[in-house]
Amino acid sequence: MANKAVVGVDLGGTSLAAAVVDPESGEILGETRLKTQPELGALGVTERIHRAIVQSIKKAGLKKKQVLGVGVGVPGPVNPHTGTVVNCANLGPTWDGFPLQQELASLLEKLPVTIDNDVNVGAVGEHTFGAGQGSSDMLAIFVGTGIGGGVIIGGKLYPGLRNSSGEVGHMVIAEGGAVCGCGGHGHAEALASRTAIERYIRESLAAGRESIVPALLEKAGRDSITSGIIGEAWDAGDQVTREAVQRAQYYLGILISACVNLLDPEIVVLGGGVLERMGEEYLPPVREAAQQHYINKSEADRVRIVRATLGDYSGAIGAAILAQQRLG
Amino acid sequence: MANKAVVGVDLGGTSLAAAVVDPESGEILGETRLKTQPELGALGVTERIHRAIVQSIKKAGLKKKQVLGVGVGVPGPVNPHTGTVVNCANLGPTWDGFPLQQELASLLEKLPVTIDNDVNVGAVGEHTFGAGQGSSDMLAIFVGTGIGGGVIIGGKLYPGLRNSSGEVGHMVIAEGGAVCGCGGHGHAEALASRTAIERYIRESLAAGRESIVPALLEKAGRDSITSGIIGEAWDAGDQVTREAVQRAQYYLGILISACVNLLDPEIVVLGGGVLERMGEEYLPPVREAAQQHYINKSEADRVRIVRATLGDYSGAIGAAILAQQRLG
Helix, strand or coil, rough: CCCCCCEEEECCCEEEEEEECCCCCCCCCEEEEEEHHHHHHHHHHHHHHHHHHHHHHHHCCCHHHHHHEEEEECCCCEEEECECCCCCCCCCHHHHHHHHHHHHHHHHCCEEEEHHHHHHHHHHHHHHHHCCCCCEEEEEEEEEECCEEEECCCCCEECCCCCCCCHHHHCCCEECCCCCCCECCEEEEEHHHHHHHHHHHHHHHCCCCCHHHHHHHHHCCCCCCCCCHHHHHHHHHCCCHHHHHHHHHHHHHHHHHHHHHHHHHCCCEEEEEEHHHHHHHHHHHHHHHHHCCCCCCCCCHHCCEEEECCCHHHHHHHHHHHHHHHHH | CCCCEEEEEECCCCCEHHHHHHHCCCCCEEEEEEEHHHHHHHHHHHHHHCCCCCCCHHHCCCCCHHEEEEEEECCCCCCCCCCCCCCCCCCCCCHHCCCCCCCCCCHCCCCCEEEEEEEHHHHHHHHCCCCCCCCCCCCCEECCCEEEEEEEEEEEEEECCCCCCCCCHHEECCCCCCEEECCEEEEEEHHHHHHHHHHHHHHHCCCCCCCCHHHHHHHHCCCCCEEEECCCCCCCCHHHEEEEEEHHHHHHHHHHHHHHHHHHHEEEEEEEEHHHHHHHHHHHHHHHHEEEECCCCCCCHEEEECCCCCHHHHHHHHHHHHHHHHHH
């Protein structure tokens, strides 16, 4: 390793992970995962992030001075220039305007910190060491509870004027349609996310249709129809789940077509909980719906639509790479 | 003028224009406009383009050797690497696969030629000498019979993998909605173009509503509800026309919001026949609908939505600038 190691942090609503990464190979040299405990508030969680970073450096067998810096992926909009979080719906109101970069750097002493939102960071991870390696222009779309994305242009994260590029989940694709978590109508997130699949299943159950989903929920002791439960019901051939998933695949294809008609990228990388659970099988109907709506149908397969390959690690690795790019 | 002049050609279905441009100032030094006469076929029209170029150079008081090269904006998809037209719906089937760059260069002897599609070229014109001057990341949207666009990233035309970026008219914004000229459903072009306005007016007339549009068509001796007629009926307060235009403004706003949520550009430049006729008054409802659908509502006004300023000249000037960039 010619360059110093970098630490990437993936901050989630349930757990947080810190990984020491070799920026040349993407190899993880040491890793620590802790519960986030959002009830501690922004300062309390920042202390937990600090603890995870220190432990991961120790696990990697390194000293702090052998580390270049730290990147953090935050589940919400941030201002990467000031290092301030705009807000984090999953983590609570103490994060509104929280100066995460400054607070974490002060705990870490002398180690510089950079922050960005989790999907931008995931896009950088997939571009550098995942499915998008070697591409110049890439779009990443992460499908989970919501839908987020990141744009890579000319091999670099394209942040946009207000650091809010890649908000593909809130592109209107069915004007006046289903209500989104943000209050909008007909957004991709309201039609193609795990939440959209869950809503379709619940509405079908409420309409009296048969499904194995209630039994699976009971068995798992869960309230929420997770990607795991969707996958299980799909594998079992549950008709309601099949319809819900096929609808989400169709709308994800429509969303991709809108992005391709605007950007014509080399590659669209699909990640997030739903894709991870459903696997390669999820893609063909998505590709078909997308290509059906391309205005340029020539060489449609040249625009590759593939699955993310870093899984849970895209965030931590991407945050480390951003730290390398910005602090190196 | 330190650099050589460049010639830009704007090839349209009705007329074609060649302009000799000073690439430093954008000043037009000489200009010739001819009828296209598409019935002559691709080779015949190429001879007319050649004639217009030669005349414009003469009008500029220049010799061919004082000209760096020629750029042509074509009303359809092209391959700028091979210099071949993919097709031109407005100009007829002889243009399918036509090697315009090679044929025109052979007529011009020794003067190199580059080609691109008319909206990409228009975007370059507006970026270099029009409303987008000085911006780094810009989206141009031209609203006329159809809707086309061009993407500027980092101050340069962003062509996309297959040279088909900027096809904003065919982004799905109302899945399953109005039928588009391309056969698709719910595309922006089917909802926000001059054609969409015309269709709304015709459907209202067919439903027995009162409007001054039939009288205006008769007075003008026209079959088609042009931007001019739409503007006249709007100015007269015609209720059906008001509704048709307001609907198109709303959907144009939705389209812009989708593009902004993906790209978060510095500026969105709106050109084309409808915007030129309707003027500044067209913008406020478009801006309102767009901003209402931004996911990032903070500093929404920083993403400027403005009218194109080069009017009819954006194509010829943009084609000249592309020639300067590619052949210089």
